[in-house]
Amino acid sequence: MTDRMKKDGARWGAAVWAVGVSVVLAALPFAASGRLPDRLATHWDGRAPDGSMPLWAAALLPALAWAVLALSIAFAGRRGGSPSGAWVGASLLSGGVFLASAQASIVRANLDRADWKDAESVGAGVVITAVVAVAAGVLGWLAGRRAALPTVAVRPAAGDVMEIPAGERRVWLSRTSNPWLHLIGALTGLVAAAGTMVAAGGLIGVEWALITPFACASLGTLAFASVQARVTEAGLEVAFGPLGWPARRWAAGDIVSARVENRRPAQVGGWGYRLSGLGTTVMLRSGECLVIHPRKGSEFAVSVDDAERGAALLNALAAKQRTGA
Template sequence: MKRTSGRWGAVVWTVGVLAVLAVLPLAASSRLPDRIATHWGNGSPDGSMPIWAAAVFPALIWAVLALALGLAGRRGGASAAPWVGVSLLSGGVFLAGAQASIVRANLDRADWRDAGSVGTGILVTAVVAIAACALGWLAGRRSAPPAPARQDVGGESMDIPEGERRVWLSRASNPWLHLIAALTGIVAAAAVLAAAGGLIGLQWALIAPFAIASVLTLLCASVQARVTESGLEVAFGPLGWPVRRWTAQSITSARAEKRTPAQVGGWGYRLSGLGTTVMLRAGECLVIHPAKGAEFAVSVDDAERGAALLNSLSGRGAE
C-alpha cells in the first residue's frame, strides 16, 4: 500500500505541475504582449516566445523529466524511490515558480523588451525548491523498508531471552487520503502561484482552508508504529511528526483486534466509544490499554506480534 500511495502521489503531482505550467500563461494572455520575455541577460530580457510556446515549452520539459524519472524509478526499484521523489518535488516547485515569475514580469507590458526583472522571483523559487528537496529527502528516508527483525512469537506474549533486545516496526498508509491531501494542496498551491504571477491578489480565504486541509489530511494518511524497550511510539505523516509515545510500564495490556471504519466513525484520526483509533484500512489493529486514559488503536500490519512484544516488555517492567 505504501508504494501504491507513493505512485498515486507522484501522478497527481506530475499532472498538477503540468497543468500549472501550461495554463498560467494562457490564463494571463489578455494582459500579456503577443510575445513574452522568457530569457534575461545582464538583468534585461534578451529572448522571447509566443504565449502558446511559453506555455508548451516548460510543460514539455516537465513531461520529459517526469517520464525519465518514472522510468529510472521503475528500473531502480525501492532503493531509487527517495531520490526520484525528491527530484520530482524540487523540479516541479522550481519550474512552476519560474513560470509564475516569468508571467509576472511580462504582465501589462506593451512589448516583451519592457518586461521586468525575474531575479527576486527566481531566488525565492530556488530557496523553496531547496527546502522541498530537504523535506522530500527526509520523507524518503523514513519510507525506506525496515530491516527484517527476528520473529519467533507464539501466543499473546513474546519470550525474550535474557540479554536480548527486540524491536517491532510496522507502517501503514491510505492512498485515498494521500490523493485528497494532494488535490487540496494543489488548489492552495495554484492560488499561491496565480498570486505570484500577478493574476490575482493573495486570496487567504481560499488558500488557508485548502492548505490546512492538505496538511492535516497528509498527517493522517500514513503512520509508523514502533515498539522498543522504551514502549510504543506512533509517528504520523511522511516526516514522522507529530509523535505519540507510551512507556512500556504505562501500558496495562496490548492486543490485536479487527476494526472497520464504520465501527470508529470513518478514516484517519478518529475518536469514538472505542477510544482513539488511527484508521487507515479496515482489518487488524494494534490496540493498547493504558493505565490511564482511553484505549488507543492503530491499523498496521503484524499487530499481533507488536502486541506480544509490548505485553512482554510491560510484564518485564512490572517484575
C-alpha cells in the first residue's frame, strides 16, 4: 500500500464525513417540517428563545456554514503538510458532531410547537453537544497524531538475519491501510450517526435495531482497516485501527523465526483479520507479508511494506534473546 493510496483513503473518508454531515444538517428540519412551526427558534437567551429563522434558512444555513468550514479545513490541511493531519481530523470530527448535534437539539426544541416562541430550552442539549464534540475532537487528534508518527528507517539487511553492531539499537516500523475498508466504515458510521441524530431530534424513537448493527459494523471495519507493525528489542507489536487498539504483542524470545511470504486474499479467506489453515493473517493488500512462527500458537502474518527488513531484524533480536548476548 503506497503512501498515495493511504492519503487517498483518508481523503475519501473525510469527504464522506463532510458530505454526510451536510446532508444531515439540511435534511433533518425538512424531514420534521410537518411537526414544526413556520419559523424555528434558533437562539436562546437563557431558557427562553429570542431569535428565529424560517425553516429553509434553519436547514440550509448550517449546512452551508459546515461546507465552508470543511473546505477551509481541507485547504489548510493540504498546505500545512503531514503534521497537520492531527488537527484536521480533530476539527472535522468535532465540528461535524457539534453542528449535527446542535441541529438535532433545535429541531427537538421546536417539535410540535405552534409558535417558535414556545420552543423548549436547549440548555441540556448544549452541554451534551459540547461534551460529545470535545470527545470526538480528542479522538480525531489522537488518530491524526498516530498516523503522523515518523517511520524509523533501518539499513538493508544482508540475508534473513540483520547484523546489529555492538552498542546499537534498531527499530523497524511499517503501516498499511485499505482505503476501501475505510470507505465502508465511514458509510456505515454515517448511517448509525444519521439514525442517532433523527432520534435526538425527536422524529422517531431510538431505533437500536438500526443504529447498533451499523455502529458495530463501522467500528469493527475501521478497527481493522489499518495496521501498524513495529519491531523493537521488546519484540513485535501489531496495532490495529487509527488509535492503535486493539494490539497483539510477542516478546522477541517467544518467536522461533520470522520470514517474508507473498499471500493473497483468496488464500486466507478474504480481507481483514482472517483465520485459515495458514494461521492468522491480517490481510489489507495482496503481496508481501511479515510472517512469524511463535513458540506457542499458530503462525501470524500481517501485510505490511518492507517486511524483509522487519523479519531480518526480528530474527536478529530473537537470536540475541535466546543466546543471552
